[in-house]
Every structure is written in C-alpha cells, then in structure tokens.
Amino acid sequence: MSEKFLDALRCRIEDLDRDLLKLLNERATVSVKIGRLKAENSLSIYDREREASIFGYLADQNKGPLSASQIHKIFGEIIRVSRELQSITGDDSTAGIGEVSGTTAIYGILGNPVAHSMSPLMHNAAFRRLGINALYLPFEIEDLEGALAGMKALGIKGASVTHPFKRRVLSLTDEIDGTAETIGAVNTLVFEKGGIRGTNTDWVGAVKWLETLLPIEGRRFVVLGAGGAARAVVFGVMSKGGQVTVLNRSAARGKALADEFGCEFVPFAEVEKIRGDCLVNTTPVGMYPNIAQTPVSKGVLRHYRAVADAIYNPLKTLLLREAEAEGCKVASGFEMFLFQGTEQFALWTGEEPPVALMREVVLERLRAL
Ligand SMILES: NC(=O)c1ccc[n+]([C@@H]2O[C@H](COP(=O)([O-])OP(=O)(O)OC[C@H]3O[C@@H](n4cnc5c(N)ncnc54)[C@H](OP(=O)(O)O)[C@@H]3O)[C@@H](O)[C@H]2O)c1
Numbered sequence: 001m002s003e004k005f006l007d008a009l010r011c012r013i014e015d016l017d018r019d020l021l022k023l024l025n026e027r028a029t030v031s032v033k034i035g036r037l038k039a040e041n042s043l044s045i046y047d048r049e050r051e052a053s054i055f056g057y058l059a060d061q062n063k064g065p066l067s068a069s070q071i072h073k074i075f076g077e078i079i080r081v082s083r084e085l086q087s088i089t090g091d092d093s094t095a096g097i098g099e100v101s102g103t104t105a106i107y108g109i110l111g112n113p114v115a116h117s118m119s120p121l122m123h124n125a126a127f128r129r130l131g132i133n134a135l136y137l138p139f140e141i142e143d144l145e146g147a148l149a150g151m152k153a154l155g156i157k158g159a160s161v162t163h164p165f166k167r168r169v170l171s172l173t174d175e176i177d178g179t180a181e182t183i184g185a186v187n188t189l190v191f192e193k194g195g196i197r198g199t200n201t202d203w204v205g206a207v208k209w210l211e212t213l214l215p216i217e218g219r220r221f222v223v224l225g226a227g228g229a230a231r232a233v234v235f236g237v238m239s240k241g242g243q244v245t246v247l248n249r250s251a252a253r254g255k256a257l258a259d260e261f262g263c264e265f266v267p268f269a270e271v272e273k274i275r276g277d278c279l280v281n282t283t284p285v286g287m288y289p290n291i292a293q294t295p296v297s298k299g300v301l302r303h304y305r306a307v308a309d310a311i312y313n314p315l316k317t318l319l320l321r322e323a324e325a326e327g328c329k330v331a332s333g334f335e336m337f338l339f340q341g342t343e344q345f346a347l348w349t350g351e352e353p354p355v356a357l358m359r360e361v362v363l364e365r366l367r368a369l
Helices: 003-040 049-059 069-087 119-129 144-154 168-171 177-184 202-213 230-237 251-261 268-273 318-325 335-349 355-368
Strands: 107-113 135-138 156-159 188-192 195-199 220-224 242-247 264-267 277-283 306-307 329-332
Touching: 003 195, 049 069, 107 329, 119 135, 119 188, 119 335, 119 355, 135 168, 144 168, 144 188, 144 195, 168 195, 177 195, 177 202, 177 230, 188 335, 202 230, 202 335, 220 230, 230 242, 230 251, 242 251, 242 268, 242 335, 251 264, 251 277, 264 268, 318 329, 329 335, 335 355
Parallel strands: 107 135, 107 156, 220 242, 220 277, 242 264, 277 306, 306 329
Antiparallel strands: 156 188, 188 195
C-alpha cells in the first residue's frame, strides 16, 4: 500500500468533513430560524409527521453505499440536535399548559406538600414542546390509598411520588420492579391496564448527576445521610461499580442502610478521618431557609476532589461554595432532580425528553427564587 495514496484519501476525507461541517452549521442556522417562527406562532417543535416524511424522502433519495438503517441513524441524530436547537430558541410558549381536550392524558405528582414542586413546570413544558396532548398536575394529598384508587378510576396515565409517600406506596402498587424494591422506594407510577406499576428513577438521576463530576466505577463516594435520597445514591453508585461509605447523624439508621446495601458505615463524628473521591450530601442541612448551614467544616472538603449536594434550593449551597473555594468540582442536586424527571418522561411517553428545555425552565425558576 502506498503511503502517498493513503495520505491523499485522508486529505479527501478531511475536505469532505469540512464541507459537511459547513452544511451542518447551515442546517442548524435554518433550524434556529424555524424554532423562532414556531415559538412566535405557538407551534410545537416536535412534528412527528414531518420527521417521518424526512426519513421517507431520504430513503428514496439514498443511492448507497450507506444502508437505509445507517441513514436513519445519522439523520435521526441530526434531527434530534435540530429539535434541541429549536427548543433552546423557543420562547415561553412551552412554559404554561397546553390546550386541554377530551383526549388529554393526565399525569401528576402525589405528595404533601407539593406546592413548591418544579415537576409540573418541567413536565408540562416538555409535553408542549413535543406536541404531546397531556397535562401534569400537582396533587397535595393525605389519603394515598384513596388517591391511587381515584387515579385508577379516572384513567390517569402516570404519576411522580414524592415526600412522604415514596416508601408507603411500595405496598399499594400492583407490580414493582426489582430496582424500586431493592431501593425500598417508588418515585414513579405507570398506570396500565393490568394495574399500577411502581418504579424508581431517582437512582438514575443520582448516577447521571454524579457522573457529571467523575466516573463512578472504582471511586469511593462518602455519603452524608441515610434517608430516601441516600438510598437512591447508594444503590446508584454501587450498581455502577463505585464504593460507598455512609455517615449518618443517627448511627442506627446509618448502619442499617449500610448493612442492607453491603457498604461501609462510619459514625458522623468521625467525618474528619474519612477519605474518598467524592463527598455527597443527602441531608437537608443548608437547604432554604437555613442557607447559612453546612454539614461539614471546610477542613473536611480538602480531602475530596468532587462534592455533590442533593439540595437544589439554593442552587449553590454553602457546602458547594466552600468546596469550590477548596478547588473541588461541584454539582447541585438540581441535576439529580432534572435527570430523575427526564427518565420519568421517557418512561411515560416513550419519547426522547427535551432535556435542554427541561433544564432551562427549572433553572430559570430556581434562579428567580
Ligand atoms: N435532588 C433531588 O432530586 C432530591 C431528591 C430527594 C431528596 N433531595 C434532597 O435531599 C435531602 C434529604 O431528603 P430525603 O428525602 O433523603 O430526607 P429524609 O429521608 O428525611 O433523610 C434525611 C437524612 O438527613 C439526616 N439529617 C436531617 N437533618 C440533619 C441534621 N440537622 N444534621 C445531620 N443530619 C441530618 C437524617 O439523619 P437521621 O437519620 O439522623 O434523622 C437523614 O439521614 C433534602 O434536602 C431533599 O430536598 C433531593
């Protein structure tokens, strides 16, 4: 094989890549314009028929050597990015709720209190953006059993479950997936013909959140707290090959959690002696209105390269501010919240969630608090 010939082919590839890049950017510019027009005219970004017609047209035009499925894969990604660009471009035409009709699917959140929940804002914006005829409502309830029976009777499609019902709902579903059973909490309900299916997306949110800081496998995560958020974090980290040390104010609860998941437990008083790759706060210490509080002293933070706080109000807690000052990478619990929600959305609708939009609407609201 001649080296020169290979070089010439590589040059040709580089030329083609440059042309492609230019064309893709041109396409993106047009997409942004379309996004603006759609927003101005309150039109949905997601147009299933139009996208299907693009794939059909491309399949007809294709002369190979790329196969139809390869074309589908490549253009599927291009269209996904276009949707994302259009979502970011769009204005607040997604923020409210859409028109309600006789066929509107209803989803909601069960909790007490729920007035502060960002989930309705996030899911309704996503439904609107994708043109899905659905509505997500807050349900502040006391009678969980009665609420579930009512939701079944009303034909509600799905629900989020939050404090204080995540554990209690376990025994009230018709089916529970293994993950929710192991974590011992359900945060997502899917209402199906056969009954109510309970699952847990908090752990997926926790994994995606922590992965924004560092790879999980082989790393040690020091988790402060042993409540519901801690359970999702411990399960998520361990299922991705990380190691966990749990510290908790009440030793009995902390030890019970560590024994259940097969990880290490250390009393909170010994926090200064512990070392790890990432410190994860799952206690409410530092949450609004107690924003001047922090669960550990600055000295402790020196022993970590990353610090995550499950709290998302405020977006940057004192713990995260001090960790940043110590040179740590930090992640707000906002990301955990976002990703548990995007996972729920995908589960309920079977559609790819508009993550950029969901992030933006919640961030905007949190910044305004
Ligand atoms: N980002 C998200 O998506 C997300 C999801 C869920 C929760 N969260 C946040 O995570 C935090 C915990 O929620 P949770 O549902 O796990 O609550 P939880 O089940 O009530 O557990 C709270 C944990 O924090 C510990 N704790 C409470 N007050 C403390 C204090 N003053 N000092 C030391 N430890 C203390 C408790 O210790 P004891 O066992 O000794 O009582 C317990 O282990 C909240 O801020 C919540 O907003 C965020």
